[in-house]
Amino acid sequence: MVLRIRKASQHFLAVKISIETPLLPQMLDIIAGEGADAVCIGNTLRGLSINIETGLPHFKKIFAGYSGPAIKPLALRAVWEARKHAPHLPIIGCGGISDEKDVIEFLMAGANAVEIGTTHFINPMVIPRIQSQLMDYCLEKHIALSSLTNIAHKGGLCS
Secondary structure: OHHHHHHHOOOOOEEEEEOOOOOHHHHHHHHHHOOOOEEEEEEOEEEEOEEOOOOEEOOOOOEEEEOOHHHHHHHHHHHHHHHHHOOOOOEEEEOOOOOHHHHHHHHHHOOOEEEOOHHHHHOOOHHHHHHHHHHHHHHHHOOOHHHHOOHHHHOOOOO
């Protein structure tokens, strides 16, 4: 599918995959090999909710995407593993990001950029706040935001 889209368009192409993607290294090889510009890792997990009044699932398709802060450690792990396997593939990390600390963690784990979903739906003004807090962090640490990418794989801030 990625190859067909790439042949039809030269626009930036990011492929979004789930935290639950089996055989992550092989999937990353396919995505890169078929011409994607980046991979977005950390989509929702499949979840289930049952209406206790009817005894039936809340959702017509039974399962639905579960997102938010609870999935952050899982998404962070997937970004870490992806960076380790595909050091040159741009990664957009997402899943449970709610503040600047979460953004910094995703960058340090290997993300080149982040996507903020659930938190943005709850508070549409969260992005400017996070941007401001990221600037404060970088000024305090005397570090460029871009230099945080992959730093946990390189020995951390002290090396």
